[in-house]
Amino acid sequence: MNRDESTETTETKRLWRSIDELENSIEYQHALHREFPVLASISEGIDRRDFLKVMGASLGLAGATVTLGACTRMPMRKIVPYVNQPEDLIPGNPIFYASTFVHRGLGTGILVETHENRPTKIEGNPDHPASLGSTDPWMQASVLSLYDPDRSKVVKHREDPSTWDEFFSVLRALPPSGKGVRILMESTTSPSEIDLLAKLKHGYPELKVYSFEAISNRNVREADRAAFGEDLSRIYRFDRAKVIVSLGDDFLSRSDARVRYARDFADQRRVRKGSPQRNLLYVAETYPSLAGAMAEERLRVRPSEFEALSAQILKGTHAGAHSAWLELVVQKLKAHAGESLVLCAEELPQELQRTVLEINSRLGNIGKTMEFIPSVYPKTDLVTEDLASLVSEMNSGQVQTLLILGGDPTYSAPADLEFREALKKVGTKAHLSAHFNDTSVFCDWHLPLSHGLESWGDARAFDGTASLIQPVIAPLYESKSVLELLAAIGGNFSTPAHDLISQYWNQYDKKINWEHSLNRGVIEGTQFKLKSGLELKPFEGAKSEAKGGDLELQFLPDSMIWDGKYADNPWLQEMPRPMTQICWDNIVAVSPKTAASLHLNNEDVVELSRKIGVVEHKIQGPVYLVPGHAEQSVTVHLGWGRTRGSAVSEGSGFDAYPLRTSSDLFRVDSIQLKKLDRQHAVAAVQTHFNMEGREIVRLESVEFSQTGKSRVPGAGGAEFEPTLLPEYLPAEVAAKTEAWAMSIDLNTCIGCKTCMLACQAENNIPVVGKQQVIRTREMHWIRVDHYFEGSIDDPKMYFQPVPCMQCERAPCELVCPTEATNHSDDGLNQMVYNRCVGTRYCSNNCPYKVRRFNFLAYTKSIRPSEKLQANPDVTIRSRGVMEKCTYCVQRIQSVRIEAEKEDRPIRDGEIKTACEAACPTQAIVFGNKGDPQSRIAKLREEPLAYSLLSELGTRPRTTYLARVIT
């Protein structure tokens, strides 16, 4: 709010002489009256002459704005009112456009749902190899970032509003040789951007391009290049791996193809009657990860122990520490040579990457479970990934013009580089960014960056498949994409981005059908061919030389806001983090035992410090005890503690970057921890992680999955529990319609929370803020519960997504005094918001506590621009109203309408609920249980099937498949 006001002031006062004048202080007013009586009169009353002058000027300005607007914002096409309805648009029916979501340069195919040209929801593109129709939390949340009211709206020159044309004059004045011009960008795989970069280098021979990612897979690629002698990208074949060993690599949540890899991994893990085979996963790690929670055997290690572990695995020995785990892993790997896969965290040093590559090579995994393709990233002579060398160039005064395209290096660069100081030595600095962030402040020019849904572009997937980014809405503000700016740097100020892309692909291959590619999102035939006959250079022996101190520190990207890139997104901020269920904050994670030895309790604020050079760097954050964390070590998540850019991210969490140096991107051998005398409250949606001996998440053996019997009442011969709850739906009515049901496979649920985000986007679920979450009033319709089992130090971990159970004998309906919650003919337990008076009795009587109540007017806090994201098919709930999962009744109805028009039954799998569609592992299946041929009916018959708390006689429609344990 304050920022907006100050912007207005600066907009109206382009020229000023003193701070007093700018602020229009009383003293200044007095001074004005004393010294310039003529000027004073203008501010008080205006005569005819002055009026005409001012009007003339403002008309001129208005004209300029219109002209400006016309060339930047409005597409130069005819506007046709809906007098004649456009052929492809039926008001009320959504249109889907294929596009691509880019994370760390790599693309994942998406389908964007638009309502009357307003993007509202993102689905995965089934044709895209990295998505296969599924999504991850960032893809789901990106639609909200489009409408972020804190986005940069205008070009700024030293905090003053400016225009793109003024900035282009800077570009026009670049030296022809490109001497002293540097571009710093984020990772990219975009073929057209790489093409433009190559042309730029051609035009400006002395220009250099750098790229920087705070969380980078550079070490992996460098190791591969050193080992094979060429730039390569990896493809992991989880579909072929029977045994997977991970050294700190959470491939389920942060690999380059996490959605695809999660699917491939889960496909090998679906235990059904008649197919008991499943892959085996062994994980060694410091901080419990999604992969660690799925592991058969999880080993807690300090960050410095990975070298020793990998050396032992390489030698096939299991002496010393962790011998039991090592023995098991070595034995399993040997038994599955050629169908196993050993992974290691991407930030671990190159030498370690090389050792792990050697292990895979000796197991014969290369070419089988680990394949290589030519690098999807630009060639190293085109784009240098070394930020340190850029900083030394800046420090030595070689850089006159620095163009930073995206990112926030001032915030996220390694602390030893002192990027901010180096930036001061650069002549002209321009920063293209979606937010006015820490880097923007130190730059001369701030340029607004377009959102992915507003811009044209392209990107490659992990396997090289190229896909197109097509805008689904005209840019909301005066922003440009990286591609457009690269073209402008090359002197091309006028070609629309659409033409840049289409021309590039036309040149790339004449056979490419542009319309078809745009329609499908994926450009066919662009997948890279597998490298064959790769020669691995001789291995020089495992160099294990991690020291490890008394207390080690590990840095991890945050599972929702990554390196800080997504910190402006309220959905991601409020998404409970897997393992801790904390949102709106990061924590200093320690194991319960280490915490006890350091006399630490939850929410105690501690100071972590280390010397970098001669300077003592310190950070402060709240401690949180994380069962399963390694001893003698702490973990902090990056991306928090933003101070600028967005009202959402400011003030949440603490910034851990000040402790991170270029040599210690992943771990710090020794850290000082000091307990401070204060507390910081954190918001956790779950505080009790013990199942108390109740059968909430059922654990079954593999044998049971083959020989047992379903425990879903009424399925597989299981008896109905006796119940006093009334039958709402007479059997004769129920027989005539579908019986919607859902099955959730706890064996393949990886706990990633994509379902929660998909549900939030689909069902207009408001964000309530940290204080309300502390009071346990979060609104998520589907939640992912998390349980620990066994010892508090080294527990087993389980996830359980809990949507509404849609009980056939619903206890909530019985107690509602106004019948606001009742049963539909197809067996849905529905909620009539209009009829709800808010007694909350239904929630008290819900054994699953899936009902959410609008304690306050939460939807009022949705900011005006964010309202555009709302799904028009779902009611916005007012305060005082109960709400809950509806099985996406709006999706059911739209499919039913289509089916009725075509006079046919609804096909199995035709309706996908938002959570089901988003789930990367397809753990959620929705359908009609009344149809014995449907997937859901069969899943309910599985031996592993059970209903939650079925002894209460509620007869839930949502059922689970038990987790299989060895």
Add this chain to the structure above:
Amino acid sequence: MSKEAVNEEVMNDEVLTGKHSLASVTEQISGLATRKPLTRTWIFGASVGFLLLIDLLFAITYLFLKGVGIWGIDIPVAWGFAIINFVWWIGIGHAGTFISAILYLVHQEWRTSINRFAEAMTLFAVSCAGIYPLLHLGRPWFVYWMIPYPNTMGLWPQFRSPLVWDEFAVATYATVSLVFWYIGMVPDLASMRDGSPKLWQRKIYGILSLGWRGNGRHWARYQTIYVILAGLATPLVLSVHSLVSMDFTAALLPGWHSTIFPPFFVAGAIFSGFAMVLTLAIPLRKFYGLEDFITIKHLDNCAKLLLVTGLLVSYGYVFEAFTSWYSDNTFEKYVAINRALGPYAVHYWTLIFCNVISIQTLWFKRVRTSPWILFGLSFVVNVGMWMERFIIIIVSLHRDFIPANWGMYHGNGWDWATYIGTMGQFLFLFFLFIRALPVISISELRELVQKKNTEEAA
């Protein structure tokens, strides 16, 4: 109070002491309202009540502006102070009708001096309770949807919901209590009309007394209707709190789903009601010099009833624990353990101290006949009964079936402001009642005086 004074009172084991004639009774009781100047005690008490009432209005205004989110309720504990206080006030409202109706029907003469203000207490307590179901709604402006009224949409309340039964039970109870209280007061209002010094007072009491002339036919009809109303009110004493308890028993929730609740709730209600009668009677007799009418005998009898109902309630606690163990149900057993050892263990043991241990002192006549000890004990019981509702509602809800949902509940400033505000409402109404209406039934007392004087003469 000196030791001698206590002993002297103990010896007068009667329901009426001192020398009184028919005229002196009328004079003393109706004089409280119509002739005597305002006392300092009254001004102080009424002011406190009024200020707290203002606090209530303030809290309600803010509540209606912002929503129930200003309170401490959350998911899983979606009911908090509002329902605790509702049940607490309704419970307090039980003693009045119990005294007036049941004791009348079983010819307990000693009820005479305390029935009027006990009934008033009932009405005011029910009025305090009655606002909570409205306040606790998410959308209070639609409260009328819970009432069956004919409408063009053909929509009715959902009659299977205990909340609907509850609303009928409380509304019936409030109506019958009001009518019973008013009818019982008609002869006294006529006395007030006749004795009031000012015209406007005579006019008001005249209207209220419905043209009562003390005619024999009037008395005959009065006696008939009073017996009928007493008969009508009697089952209500049992039904109201039974139905309130069904708000809980009808649910699946362990700690609520219990067949013992209806009688257990009724016993608890009468227990808390008698505690409140003592809380009010002891200062009243002291500050208004009514020791002759509300005697040690009355206090002793109330204390005995307190002990009996307290023992019933204690039996309830024992059996709640026993059935949870005997059921061998995971959830039920956990509720019992969680009450005694969980995060709200302090509340539970406070409850046991207040409702089980403290009342054992009532076995001693010395305690039962010491007004100020009884006064303190009545407070303890009031606190204990509030704790009981806290335990039932909060402690059952905060840890139910699925451990991932478990949470905590804390009443915050707005919860307390509303609770204390209804105390203000109660207090203020009570002080108005003392000032405007006969606090003791004049006509019934005159019957007693007549009887006593006749006996003495004979």
